[in-house]
Amino acid sequence: MIKVKNLVKDFGRRRAVNGVSFEVEKGTVLGFLGPNGAGKTTTIRMIAGFLPPSAGTVTVKGIDVATDPVAAQKNIGYMPENAPLYEDMTVSGFLRFIAEIRGFSGTEQKNRVDQVIERCFLQPVKNQTIDTLSKGYRQRTCFAQTLLHDPDILLLDEPTEGLDPNQKQVVRDMIREMAPEKVIMLSTHVLEEVEAICTRAIIISAGKVVADDSPAALRQRSSSYNAVELAAKGQGIAEKTGELPEVGKTEVLEAAGDTCRLRIFPKAGKNAVPALLAAAQQQGWTIEDLKVDEGRLDDVFRQITTTEDTKEAE
């Protein structure tokens, strides 16, 4: 439903977005990741029809956003970074205003506003002025605004930024609940969030896409993916495991008498667990603990984005 092709945005001489392309289909929760200043907000603003691209195109349900932003925006609910709101309005007054702009009046308007207030748990503050709200309620008010016209596409720029863990959970649950019928694109630099709700992750760095995959596949790129942490009792464990053909490198984490704790990295694409278990049986080691690392997204994130940054610096 969203097609982004060779998108470029220049601010003066500075290129903030440099040839970004991707397509997203219904049912996807796309996590848009990248370090600060990578160009996430700028890209989302172009998709939302707020900024015109310097080059490239964005189409939303077949509508070119740059040529017909008004039509494209009818299919989009957009929550800008930092959840800007009209401070002097009440929560329900603000939602009625946006509903009116979205073309709803009378009982239809009232029903839609009531519905999103309920859905976003805004009842306790609905008659409160926005400038008196806590951060969590502000974010949810801005989020509620995106749902009024039940759009097919949600663009959320750092929707959980600055929230406490409980509030984050509320927002994530709402996103997960809506996911099947929509395209949801959210930018974040919180990696656990991507693991928690996204079905796909795009990492951008210095305005370019550097990775585009499922969170699980990305995790497997981590150097610690499938690394085994083994605590065992026996003779010559470290030497023997190091000789196994599947094993690349072993680190001794702890050693006391004939017990030791090791971290064993398999060779690329290999799984060291069966070989380790076989060796333990043969040598008569007692395995006290064994953990297989699933790989860590933040490792991958750091690997990918720092190499890109250094390239940029050269």
Added chain:
Amino acid sequence: MTETIQHVLAIAKREWRSYFDSPVAYVFIIIFLMLAGFFTFSVSRFYEAGQATLSGFFTWHPWLYMILVPAVAMRLWAEERRSGTIELLFTVSVTPIQALLGKFIAAWLFLALALALTFPLVITAVYLGAPDLGVVFSGYFGSMLLAGAYLSVGMFTSALTRNQVISFILAVVIGLFLILAGFPPVTDLLARWAPVWLVDGVAAFSFMSHYETLQRGIIDLRDLAYFASVMAFMLLATQAVLKSKVGR
């Protein structure tokens, strides 16, 4: 088309309410009435003049508006840009011209309300003598047009910067120019060394000559066209600024 009207009205309503949700509206109206009263009674000596006309009241409006209208206009765009709500506004299918018109209408109506609250003066004049009500009407009408013209200037400078103080100062300076270009003491001075056609040409841009015709009770199409084109030009200039500043 209906969508355009709907958007303009929704924005005008929101803007109108926001005036009264803050003390700004009340402070503005009180100051406007106090200053208008002060100039009319103490400076123009409304009672002592012994004439049943409101000319001593309307004469001051260009100067009053020069200061007060930019104070109303300065927040119109500067505030949206500072708080980032402009990003909301322009991503919910609202176009710049719709937002512009909505804000302009709300602010103009607000100025009309302040002006309407000077009605006791008309009652006093009627009580004192028999003013020409046609002249009084065209005086108010001219004052409204003048307010609208100042407002369109203030709206333009408000879009130029997110700093309200700068927006205010720019609007006052442009307003001052538009007054002085046709202010007799200045034009007389200019006429000493500049050719007449130039002085007249510049004066034609001024609010003053057009405003004064209306104050004499003459509703001339040329003056109406003048005010309408000042407003239209300024609104289009604001639209161009919004396009270049925020990409919309």
